[in-house]
Amino acid sequence: MNFALPLLEKLKQEMTSKTSEIIQADSKMPILKIEAKDIREAVKKLHDDPAFDMKYLNCISGLHLTQTKEDGTLDLLGFEVLYVFSSARDFSTIAVRVDLPEKNPAIDTIDDLYGSANWFEREVYDLLGVNFINSSDLRRIMLPQDWEGHPLRKDYKEQASYNGMPTTRPNEMESIRIE
Amino acid sequence: MIIYLKNIWETYATVFEGMAITFSYLLQRPITVQYPDRMKESVPETLPEKYRGRLMVDTELCTACGLCAKACPIDVIEMKGGRAEGKKGLRLIYFNIYHGKCMYCNLCVEACPAEDGEEDEHHTAIYFKKNFEGSSYTLNGLVEQFIPPDEARRRLKESEEIAAKRAAAAAETTKNSEAKQESDKPKDGGDV
Amino acid sequence: MSFYQELPENILVTNIDQLLGWGRKHSLWYLMFGLACCSIELMHTGGPRADLERFGSAPRGTPRQSDLIIIAGTLTYKMASRLKLLYEQMAEPRYVISMGSCSNCGGLFDKAYSVVKGVDQIIPVDVYLPGCPPRPEALLESLIFLQKKIQNEKFLRK
Amino acid sequence: MINLIYMFVFSLVYLLLLALTAGILTYVERRIAGRMQSRIGPNRVGIQGILQFIADLIKGVQKEDIIPADAYAFLFKIAPYLVFMGVFLTLVPIPFGAYTLMEDLDVGIYYVLAMASYVVIGLMIGGWASNNKWSLLGGMRSAAQKISYEIPAALGVFIVVIMSGSMNFQKIVAAQGASPVDWFVFRNPFTFIAFNLFFIASLAEGNRVPFDIPEAESELVSGYNTEYSGMRFLFFFLAEWGNLVVIGALVTCMFFGGGSFWYEWKISIPAPGRDPIVFEVLGFLWFLFKTFFFVFVIIWIRWTLPRLRIDQLMDICWKYMVPIGLISSLGIVIWMYFIPENSTIDRIVRLTLTSLGAITVLYFKYRVYKNLKITKATIYANPFV
Numbered sequence: 083m084n085f086a087l088p089l090l091e092k093l094k095q096e097m098t099s100k101t102s103e104i105i106q107a108d109s110k111m112p113i114l115k116i117e118a119k120d121i122r123e124a125v126k127k128l129h130d131d132p133a134f135d136m137k138y139l140n141c142i143s144g145l146h147l148t149q150t151k152e153d154g155t156l157d158l159l160g161f162e163v164l165y166v167f168s169s170a171r172d173f174s175t176i177a178v179r180v181d182l183p184e185k186n187p188a189i190d191t192i193d194d195l196y197g198s199a200n201w202f203e204r205e206v207y208d209l210l211g212v213n214f215i216n217s218s219d220l221r222r223i224m225l226p227q228d229w230e231g232h233p234l235r236k237d238y239k240e241q242a243s244y245n246g247m248p249t250t251r252p253n254e255m256e257s258i259r260i261e
Numbered sequence: 262m263i264i265y266l267k268n269i270w271e272t273y274a275t276v277f278e279g280m281a282i283t284f285s286y287l288l289q290r291p292i293t294v295q296y297p298d299r300m301k302e303s304v305p306e307t308l309p310e311k312y313r314g315r316l317m318v319d320t321e322l323c324t325a326c327g328l329c330a331k332a333c334p335i336d337v338i339e340m341k342g343g344r345a346e347g348k349k350g351l352r353l354i355y356f357n358i359y360h361g362k363c364m365y366c367n368l369c370v371e372a373c374p375a376e377d378g379e380e381d382e383h384h385t386a387i388y389f390k391k392n393f394e395g396s397s398y399t400l401n402g403l404v405e406q407f408i409p410p411d412e413a414r415r416r417l418k419e420s421e422e423i424a425a426k427r428a429a430a431a432a433e434t435t436k437n438s439e440a441k442q443e444s445d446k447p448k449d450g451g452d453v
Numbered sequence: 454m455s456f457y458q459e460l461p462e463n464i465l466v467t468n469i470d471q472l473l474g475w476g477r478k479h480s481l482w483y484l485m486f487g488l489a490c491c492s493i494e495l496m497h498t499g500g501p502r503a504d505l506e507r508f509g510s511a512p513r514g515t516p517r518q519s520d521l522i523i524i525a526g527t528l529t530y531k532m533a534s535r536l537k538l539l540y541e542q543m544a545e546p547r548y549v550i551s552m553g554s555c556s557n558c559g560g561l562f563d564k565a566y567s568v569v570k571g572v573d574q575i576i577p578v579d580v581y582l583p584g585c586p587p588r589p590e591a592l593l594e595s596l597i598f599l600q601k602k603i604q605n606e607k608f609l610r611k
Numbered sequence: 612m613i614n615l616i617y618m619f620v621f622s623l624v625y626l627l628l629l630a631l632t633a634g635i636l637t638y639v640e641r642r643i644a645g646r647m648q649s650r651i652g653p654n655r656v657g658i659q660g661i662l663q664f665i666a667d668l669i670k671g672v673q674k675e676d677i678i679p680a681d682a683y684a685f686l687f688k689i690a691p692y693l694v695f696m697g698v699f700l701t702l703v704p705i706p707f708g709a710y711t712l713m714e715d716l717d718v719g720i721y722y723v724l725a726m727a728s729y730v731v732i733g734l735m736i737g738g739w740a741s742n743n744k745w746s747l748l749g750g751m752r753s754a755a756q757k758i759s760y761e762i763p764a765a766l767g768v769f770i771v772v773i774m775s776g777s778m779n780f781q782k783i784v785a786a787q788g789a790s791p792v793d794w795f796v797f798r799n800p801f802t803f804i805a806f807n808l809f810f811i812a813s814l815a816e817g818n819r820v821p822f823d824i825p826e827a828e829s830e831l832v833s834g835y836n837t838e839y840s841g842m843r844f845l846f847f848f849l850a851e852w853g854n855l856v857v858i859g860a861l862v863t864c865m866f867f868g869g870g871s872f873w874y875e876w877k878i879s880i881p882a883p884g885r886d887p888i889v890f891e892v893l894g895f896l897w898f899l900f901k902t903f904f905f906v907f908v909i910i911w912i913r914w915t916l917p918r919l920r921i922d923q924l925m926d927i928c929w930k931y932m933v934p935i936g937l938i939s940s941l942g943i944v945i946w947m948y949f950i951p952e953n954s955t956i957d958r959i960v961r962l963t964l965t966s967l968g969a970i971t972v973l974y975f976k977y978r979v980y981k982n983l984k985i986t987k988a989t990i991y992a993n994p995f996v
Contacts, residue, residue, distance in 0.1 A: 225567065226531045233566045240566050244530050251558060251570035254404050255339045255357050260413050269931065276916065281975060283647045283915045285982035290991035293504045293650045296590045297597060304590050315583075335561050360583040361557040393588050396595035397581050398602065400557060400573065476669025479656045501650035506641065509653045509663050514828035517677060517840040520670065544675035544840040 086176045089134060090114045093176075096127060105179070113164070113177045118189050121165075121180055125192045128167055128176075136167035139192075140175065142202035144210040147181075148236045156236055160184040161212055165192075182212060191217040209234040305391035313365045313389040316358050318407050322375050322386040325351035329369035329387050337363045338387075343420025344427070354420060355413040360395055361403030470607055477520070477546060478600040479509045484519035484539065488526030491553040491586040495525040503589035508596060516542040521599070523592070527555040527562055528569045540576045548603070550595055551578045554585045561585075621713055629699060633852035634664035640852070640910050642994070647914045651996050659995050667845075674841030682838065683740040690737030691839065691846035697729030698853045705860045706780050708870050708895040719780040720768050723861065724761070727816055730850070731757045734825065734835045737847075741838035749834025752921060753818065753825035759928045760815040760822075766936030767809030770801055770943045771865045784869030796866040797964040799950075799957070801943040806866045808936050813861065815924070817854040820913040824921055859905035860898075867901050870894035 087104075090112055094102050102116040102124075116124055128136040143166075147159040161182040168175045180189060191214040193200040203214045204223035211232035214220055222229060230241050240249050294300060305314065316337075325342025337359045342351035367389070375386035383390075397403050408416070483505075487495050498505050499512060513519040516539045528536060540547070551572045554560030559570035572578055579602060582595040638653065638661065645652025653660035678684050703726075704719035706712040716722050731754050738750020772778055774795060775786035787793050796806045815822035826834030836847045863869060871894070919927070950956050983990060 224531070226534075229530075238566070245534070247530065247533060247569060247574050249566070249570070251563075251574070253336060253339075253359070254361065254400055254558065255336075255359055257401065258357065258404060258406065258410070259339065260355050260410065260417060265931075276912075277975070278978070279915045280911060281978035282982055283911060284975075285979045285986070285988075286649055287643070287646050288979070288983065288990050288992050289649065289986070289988040291504075291646060291649050291651050291996055292501050293507070293996070294502055294590075295507065295651070295996075296503065296593045304588075335563055361581055362554050362560055362563070363583065364554055364561045364585040393584065393591045394594045395583050396591070396598040397583075398579065398598075400571070400578075400581055403557065403581055403583050473669060473673055476666045477673065479663070479666035480670040501648055504645070504650040504652075506645060506650070506652055507654050507660075509656060509660070509666055511641070513833070515833040515837045517838055518833070518836075518844050520674070542677075544677050546673065546675075 086174050087112050089174060089176055092133065093124060093127060097124060111166075111175065111177055113179045115179045115181070118180050118182055121178070122190045122192065124178055125165065125195055128178075129195045134176075135169050135171050136176065137170055138168040139196040139198050139202070140166040140168050142166075142199060142206055144206040144212055144234075146210060146234060146236045158184050158237060161187045161210060163189060163206060163212060186213070187211065188213040188215055190215050191220075193218055208232070211235060305393070308391050312391055313367065314391045314393040315360065315389070315395055316363055316365070316369070316387065317390045318356055318358070318387045319377075319383075320353055320356065320407050322377055323353055323356065324375045324386070325353045326374060328372040328374060332368045332372035334366070334368065335362060335364065338369060341417075343416060344423040345416070345419060346423065352416065352420075353408055354416045355410075356407040358405050358407070359403060360405060361397075361400055365389070471604070474604045474606060478603040481508070481510045481521040481548065481596065481599070481603075482513045482519045483510050483521040483523050484516050484543070485512050485514075486522055486524050486536070486539065488524070488528060488532065489555065491525035491555070494586045494589055494592065495523055495552065498589040498592045500589075503593060505593065505596070508593075508600070510596065516540075517544055519543060520546060521548045521550065523550045523552055524556045524572050525552040525586075527560070528572055528575075529567045530569055531567070533569050533575055536572070537575050546603075548579045548599055549576055550580045550582060550592075550599060552582045552584075552592060552595070553587060554583065557581050557583065618713070625702060625713065626699060629702065629853050629856065630849055632856055633849045634668065635661075636852040636855060636906065637667070637848065638663045640913075643907070643910050644914045646994075647911070654996070671841055671845040676841045676843065677838070679742060679838050681742040683742070686736045686740035687838075688843070690733050690740060691843045691850070693733030693736065694730050695733075695846045695850045695853070697726055697733055698850045698857060700726040700729065701857045702860070704780050705857075705864060706784060706869060707860075707898050708891045709781075710891060712780075715779065715781055718778045720772060720778045720783075720865075724765060724768065727857075728757065728761065730816075730854075733850075737839070738835035741835070743838050745832045746835050746837045749825045749827075749831050749837070752831075753835060755921075756818075756822065756825065756924060757816050759925060760812040760932075763808045763928060763932035763936050764812035764816065766933070766940055767805040767807075767812065768865070769940050770805035771795060771809075773940070773943055773947065774798065774802060780864050780869075784864055784871060787868040787871065789868060789871040791868075791965050791968070792961045794866060794868045797961055797968060799943075799946055799960055800964070801939040801946060802866070803964060804935060804939045805943075806862070808932055808939075809865065810858075810862055811927075811932065813858040814909065814912070815928075817858055817909075818851065819855075819909055821916040821919050822924060823913075823918060824924060827918060855906045855909055856902060858909065859902035862905050863898060863901040870898035 087107065090104055093114060094104060097116065097120060099117065099120055102114055102120070105113050105115050114124075128134045143164045145162040145164070147162055149157040149159055151157050161184070163180045163182060165178045165180075166175060167178070182189060187210075189212065191199070191203060193203060193214075200217070200219060201223060203217055204219070204221060206212050207214060207220055208222040208224050209232055221227065225233070226244075229244070231238055233240075243249060294304070296304065305312075308314075325340065327340060327342065330336075330338040330340050338357070339359075340356040341354045343354045345352040369387050370385055370389065373385040373387045376384050377386075378384070395403070406413070485492075485495065487493075497503060510521070516522070520543075522540060522543065524536065540549070549572070551557050555562060555568070556572045559565075559568050562568040563570065569575065580595045580599045582591060584591050587595075641663070642652040642654075642660070653663040656662040656666050678687055701723050703713045704716040704722055706715075734753040735750045738746040738748075738753070741747070771783060775783040777783060777786070787795055787798075791797055795802045797803065818825050825831070826836065831837075836844055839847060950960075
């Protein structure tokens with residue numbers, strides 16, 4: 083029996099907006115899907131409420147959702163940001179998922195509640211371009227500061243050159259190919 | 262005070278022990294293998310059986326099927342096969358391997374269907390030699406051409422000629438057969 | 454004709470060239486620049502079994518004192534500026550060995566957005582060493598290869 | 612005038628010999644380090660790589676001489692020479708033989724201590740003028756370390772001075788004898804402590820492991836010489852290895868009987884019926900042997916021990932060495948008051964300490980033998996592979 087499920091049910095009950103839903107309820111890790119505007123309320127509850135006592139943030143992961151159409155082109159469906167929390171009390175782990183639109187994805191930061199959230203948020207921002215509103219320090223974390231674009235977006239176009247370095251290189255065998 | 266004296270004693274005792282260890286190493290023979298010249302046996306002989314050194318191809322055994330080039334995930338192999346006079350299957354026209362990029366993943370060897378029937382580690386047409394030397398002053402020097410360029414050009418020309426000849430012959434036969442069909446059969450539009 | 458133009462024609466100069474080249478090639482202190490898995494092999498080369506120091510190559514911590522930089526591993530764009538800075542801080546004469554497929558041409562990260570496709574796009578490379586990663590003996594071989602190049606250089610005729 | 616020419620020629624010879632010795636020591640150190648790490652070390656240039664330091668020198672001369680744009684150029688340029696000069700000047704009063712010395716100073720030890728601190732100025736200047744934070748930190752650490760360790764070193768020297776009643780190196784050597792029983796190191800417990808204090812403090816003053824935090828490669832890139840390249844760096848390099856010779860010579864002079872060779876060394880009066888030149892040469896060689904034995908020990912310590920942290924370094928100095936030094940300098944006074952030289956107690960103590968030293972050496976031999984047995988290695992004492 084999955085003992086994260088009752089916690090999620092409880093969280094769902096306590097949310098003010100009733101639009102949340104539990105997905106993947108029968109899997110190992112059930113996820114509560116909530117709306118972007120409710121994220122701070124939910125996380126605050128998880129952090130402060132002794133019933134949850136989720137003091138540890140495992141990770142924040144991002145995903146660019148796409149669907150391949152019949153003619154082979156990609157249909158961009160927006161972004162998904164997944165928060166995974168753990169409790170040091172009974173090692174229960176729960177996940178909260180937020181879906182963001184394709185254009186100008188933005189969500190409230192939680193790095194005032196969890197100190198470690200800042201690096202995760204920077205990573206999601208760096209690679210996917212999700213904007214974390216009111217973040218204390220939202221810079222790129224892995225790529226150079228003057229990098230253009232967010233590479234893990236499915237519609238990412240690599241720049242032709244970065245600081246004078248071409249980003250493509252012809253295969254050395256092309257120069258000696260016999261035609 | 263006792264701790265103080267004990268600290269001093271321990272300092273001397275441990276330094277003494279450490280120096281005994283290093284001195285005992287000073288009296289031992291170094292394990293260094295003096296690589297290029299001062300060795301009893303060459304390094305490739307001492308390597309394990311399945312060591313992957315330089316990627317090589319046996320141009321006689323190769324059937325020019327191109328499976329290795331398809332299997333390669335990073336386009337290290339570039340090859341082309343063509344017809345030859347007096348040979349039944351395909352013959353290599355050129356076969357280039359870019360050692361500077363190869364990641365020694367063995368996928369090409371697994372894909373290779375041409376085997377010489379022996380059970381040694383080099384039983385496929387494309388195989389890994391145990392030799393690992395191959396530095397170069399230029400990146401271009403890391404591309405190995407197993408068929409020399411002149412020979413490759415000659416073979417390409419030959420295969421093109423044969424292909425042209427065969428195409429002409431094929432065109433002749435199809436023309437003949439079409440003409441035959443047209444003359445033989447009446448038009449009824451329904452073909453199978 | 455000035456003295457310096459006349460100088461190269463003297464037989465003396467070639468002998469001095471040989472002496473200078475001899476000094477340079479047997480004292481290639483290297484700057485350790487390990488970036489990825491190749492750096493493990495680089496460390497191994499400095500270790501007891503292969504022993505790079507037999508050829509007079511001691512590891513140095515600072516670029517000012519090193520003559521050789523061995524770029525071992527995948528170079529990313531973020532690291533590229535640092536590499537360039539280190540290379541520019543090195544004092545002439547300086548040599549570069551590009552060790553392994555990734556630093557040769559990007560290797561299997563050829564299509565990756567963050568990897569520099571070849572170290573020679575930033576700094577001039579003297580010796581390319583194939584392998585993924587190369588054996589320690591292969592690195593020794595490339596060092597000897599570099600020594601041959603240095604011996605044949607003409608310093609005074611530049 | 613002739614005196615001046617004599618001094619000039621003599622110092623030139625000293626300088627060349629010191630540079631040559633330091634150069635060969637770099638090679639020797641690399642070989643010993645190699646063997647201690649079960650590898651070989653440089654062996655390609657010349658016979659067994661003996662020309663390695665010449666190759667390094669030729670390369671160093673050719674290297675581009677970089678002076679960073681923001682560095683204070685004048686001080687940056689002179690710092691290596693100051694350091695080398697400091698090391699070279701300490702050699703002046705050291706008696707390699709009864710006559711083989713540059714100048715017989717009456718305040719020899721005092722002079723050596725003063726000149727050893729000269730090196731600190733060079734390191735500080737080099738570190739500061741480089742305009743590099745690592746260099747500055749290295750220079751500061753070097754200064755802190757040297758100033759701290761001057762005190763135990765001086766206390767060790769103080770005990771020797773009290774024992775011998777003179778600051779003159781010749782007289783200190785003469786106060787000791789040729790046999791180990793007469794050496795200051797085994798004379799009484801307090802001089803033995805003085806030897807330990809002085810030897811450890813000299814390691815720290817010479818920036819040798821385990822006290823080499825001013826040029827810690829792993830934390831401070833290369834410390835005060837981060838920005839130096841080519842010839843200027845070689846001067847730092849030479850100074851470091853020249854310092855080894857100085858430390859070895861000082862320890863030999865002060866605690867191990869100097870060049871006393873099977874006879875009582877009387878200054879400038881050769882014993883009648885003996886050839887002074889033969890004894891001079893033998894004494895010189897005996898002195899060099901002892902000196903290079905201590906150089907070997909210092910190299911050996913370097914490749915055995917890990918580097919200390921700065922707080923541990925200061926702990927050792929201020930919490931252990933300085934109190935012990937103060938106590939033993941009080942002790943030596945009391946000892947000398949109550950126990951006259953060559954009394955029965957004095958002789959017993961000398962013999963006991965000497966035999967303790969011999970037992971330590973034997974026990975060490977046993978430990979090495981045991982280690983060899985554990986690793987099941989065969990002995991290969993040949994230095995050449």
